[in-house]
Amino acid sequence: MLHIIHKITGSFLFLLFLTGTALALDGNELLRQVDARMQPQSYEMYRKLINIEPDGKKKEFVLYTVKTGQDKMVALFISPASEEGRATLRLGDNMWLYIPNVGKPIRITSLQSVIGGIFNNSDILRLDYHVEYDAESITEQETTYQLELKAKSSSVAYDHLKMEVDKKTLLPTTIECYAVSGMLIKSLHYSKTQDFGDGLIRPSVLETDSPLHKGYRSLMLFAKLQKKEFADEVFTLNFLPKVNELR
């Protein structure tokens, strides 16, 4: 009798463990935690983008970026001189590019690239992953979680992502970006975890390569990423020529 009770209790505890594991492995919750570890919701940061060609030739761009809320973001080019003053604004699915000489913002799309190379506008104006993607599945491996993410709408640049998350730090290590057709568009690799202060410890380098552009690489280096609040009016078209004044 006692043996049977033990068996039932054991099965119950096993079921409870399974349920607990399932709860612990809620993909969308994990995605939220990944986002929270990557950046505050409102922040400013500097990024250097480096395009590297197969022959080793490099071209660098430096951007100042501010973000507030879930989907308001501005990126301003501060170098090189040929790009200085260009600013891109994102409000949800809407994106605009302001070029000082042109003097007015024009609508752009997420898959265009304002700098050339493998990074496109959606990489430069990336929102939190959980804002644009739903976790469809999650698998646990020895040191990582593997997340399968599906875009919430067709306006998102990549139809689905395969994200590898480090179990200890809950930071992404590799993300593969796929088109609707299932074609791999690019792979993103995070590295060089760094303490940005205020408890923010996250990768400071993002490297990308693409099977569509063999031999080409692009890097994004992050610096001075810190929490900061901005008025919503900063994220408007008429403010684009004035973004530099926020620095």
Place this chain on the structure above:
Amino acid sequence: MKKGLSTSLFLSCIMMLLPSLLWAQDEFSFDLEEIEKKALQVGGYLELRGDHLNINQDSVFSNLNLAAPEMSTMDLIRGSIQLDGSYEYGISSLNLRLRAAAQQDTIGWTDISDVYSAYLSVKPDPSLALSIGKKSYKWGKGYAWNPVGFINRHKDPNDPEEALEGYVTQESDFNKSYQGLLQTADLTLVVLPVWEDINNDFGERDNVNLAAKLYLLYMDTDIDLIVLTGNSRSNKIGLDFSTNLAPHFELHGEAAYIQDHKKIVLLEDNSTSVREQEAFSTLLGIRYLAENDITSIIEYYYNGGGYSEKEMIRFYQMAEAGFAQEPTLGSNLLDRARELSIKGYGRPQPGRQYLYAKFTQKEPFDILYFTPGITTIVNLDDQSYSISPETVYTGLTNWEFRLRFSLINGGEFTEFGEKVNSNKLELRVRYFF
């Protein structure tokens, strides 16, 4: 055992250092000095441009505009500089844009310098900005033309992204963000005086004009309502919009109504009269990014204040008659044709209906920063056109190289058939600093 431990420690150290060694080897550094902000900022570009033109001999405008109409080709070399500067102090900033150019061509030497903008701006709050001084305006959503650009300078549809000279204005800008269908509302008020030495090329003197633009981002659509009132130009009211119908498909349009549009018109007896009538102009365009990275911009423009095909032919015929006149008998018709050319018939895109199309391919064959493209402008009334293939390369940091060939074609008494040149080869090099 000890040796094994030392070897492991050494290997561990190497493993730990490896990323930094690779880092150092690749020279990927982000020096914070690179992002240091300076109160005084100066930039701009130097440009060198060389053009070779085949003259459209016997065309109306080669006879009207060239001092030596018998020449068959023309070469020019042009150097220019654009200087952009700003100085920030607290909530205020001083902004300056200067441009100077010098040109040597087959006919002679010319040089010009201009203050494109010079204004003081004060921003007490992100939702409020005030400015006073010379400032450039580019209102409207159209790429090649802007019927609602009531206080814009005329832009060249062959180079619509070039900086333009401004007007002396006082501007107030108020903006507010909202949650919901209406995301942004922004009101810009511009006071534009026209006096003897200020903005005297805008319109009739001794008037103070007011232009206003209300911008709304409503249901993911940019909408502008624009008005111009004052006595220097006719009263105008307009609307423009831009929206993404799909992530890679943008639609934009403009509509402008001019209450009393004044137009100088050549009559059948070669006399002229000034007509005052209402005019309605529209523009409808798309921007589409295809999967193969070809960006297409296509615009249709109806210029309600323009000349009909019949009116243009009458002008060309009068000019032709002027060229045929005996010089000893004077050249009244020729003088009048030159005058009419300046007052309207010789302006860029003087006709009624136009089509603009530009196709660019981003980085074909994996050639980074290389963008070939082709642009065409068609006068839909007389079927004349220009077609311009070009290549742009920006692979060297701060350098831009552009090679463009333009073929300008049309029959007798058509807009592009009567231009000064029948084609043009142009090489432009810019260095940004």
